[in-house]
Amino acid sequence: MKVTLLGTGSPLPDPNRAGPSTLVSSGSHNVVVDCGRACVMRLVGAGVMPPFVNLVLLTHLHSDHICDLNDLVTTRWITTPAAMASPLKIVGPVGTRRVVEGMLEMLALDEQYRLAHHEDLRTVGGMKIDVVELVAGDAHEHGDLVVRAFRTDHRPVEPTLGYRIEHDGKAAALAGDTIPCDELYDLCRDADVYVQTVLRDDLVKQLAQLLPGNAGRLTDILDYHSTVEQAGQTASRSGVKHLLLTHYVPAMQSGAEDEWRRVAAAHYSGPITLGPDLTYVEI
Numbered sequence: 374m375k376v377t378l379l380g381t382g383s384p385l386p387d388p389n390r391a392g393p394s395t396l397v398s399s400g401s402h403n404v405v406v407d408c409g410r411a412c413v414m415r416l417v418g419a420g421v422m423p424p425f426v427n428l429v430l431l432t433h434l435h436s437d438h439i440c441d442l443n444d445l446v447t448t449r450w451i452t453t454p455a456a457m458a459s460p461l462k463i464v465g466p467v468g469t470r471r472v473v474e475g476m477l478e479m480l481a482l483d484e485q486y487r488l489a490h491h492e493d494l495r496t497v498g499g500m501k502i503d504v505v506e507l508v509a510g511d512a513h514e515h516g517d518l519v520v521r522a523f524r525t526d527h528r529p530v531e532p533t534l535g536y537r538i539e540h541d542g543k544a545a546a547l548a549g550d551t552i553p554c555d556e557l558y559d560l561c562r563d564a565d566v567y568v569q570t571v572l573r574d575d576l577v578k579q580l581a582q583l584l585p586g587n588a589g590r591l592t593d594i595l596d597y598h599s600t601v602e603q604a605g606q607t608a609s610r611s612g613v614k615h616l617l618l619t620h621y622v623p624a625m626q627s628g629a630e631d632e633w634r635r636v637a638a639a640h641y642s643g644p645i646t647l648g649p650d651l652t653y654v655e656i
C-alpha cells in the first residue's frame with residue numbers, strides 16, 4: 374500500500390501546495406481521499422491518470438476538501454476510453470449526495486456540450502456517479518478493499534468521518550480535520566500509517582498578530598483541528614506504526630520540516646513523515 378500526499382495545503386492559498394487530498398494506492402485500487410485545490414494536477418504528478426481512480430472518499434464537506442471534485446469527475450469522464458467506462462464511486466458523510474447533485478447541476482451544460490461533440494461519449498452516456506453516504510460504524514466493501522467509517526470531531530461541521538482503509542493485510546487511517554477524541558483513537562488503533570491534518574497553534578497565533586484584520590477568523594480555527602503535538606499524542610496512544618502529517622496551517626516553509634517533525638516527535642517515537650506535495654509512504 375502506498376499513501377501519497379497529493380496536496381498538503383489548506384484553505385490559505387499557497388503557490389507551492391495543492392489543497393488537501395491524499396492518494397491511497399493498493400493492488401488495482403487508487404483511492405482519492407478529499408479533493409482540494411489542484412488535486413487532479415497532483416494526481417497526474419503521482420503517475421495516476423484520472424481513469425484509474427475508482428473511489429473517492431470525502432472526510433467532510435468543507436470547501437477546501439471538495440473544491441476540485443468537479444475537475445476529477447469531468448476529467449475522468451472525458452479521458453476514460455469507452456471500453457473502461459464505469460461510474461465513479463464517491464463515498465462521504467450525509468450531505469455528500471446534496472453536494473454531488475449540486476455539482477452535477479453546475480456541470481450540466483458542459484456535459485451537454487461534450488455529448489453533442491463526441492460520438493463515443495454519447496455511447497458511454499453522461500457523467501455517472503455512484504454516491505454512497507456512510508455513517509460512523511459502517512464498513513463499506515469496494516472489491517477486496519474495506520473502508521471503515523469513524524466519527525471525528527470537527528464541530529460545528531457535522532457529520533464528519535475518518536476512514537480506515539484495509540487491504541492486503543495493511544491498514545491506513547485517514548483522519549481528516551478533527552480534534553482528538555475516542556473515535557479517532559479507535560480509527561487509528563495499530564494502523565500501519567495514520568494521516569492527520571494539522572496546524573501549528575504557535576504559528577497561527579503569530580500570524581493572527583500580523584494580520585489583525587483576520588485575527589478572529591485565524592484563531593477560530595484553533596479549536597477544531599489537531600495540532601502537531603496532538604497528532605503525535607494520538608499516534609502514540611493508538612500504537613500507529615507511521616505518522617504522516619498534512620494540511621499544514623500555516624503553510625510549512627521549505628526547510629522547516631525538521632522543526633515541525635521535532636514538535637510531533639516530542640510525543641511519538643515512531644517514524645514521522647511530512648514534506649512537499651507528492652511526499653509518500655509505502656507500507
Ligand SMILES: [Zn+2]
Binds near residue numbers: 433435527530550
Ligand atoms: Zn475542515
Ligand SMILES: [Zn+2]
Binds near residue numbers: 383393437438620
Ligand atoms: Zn481542512
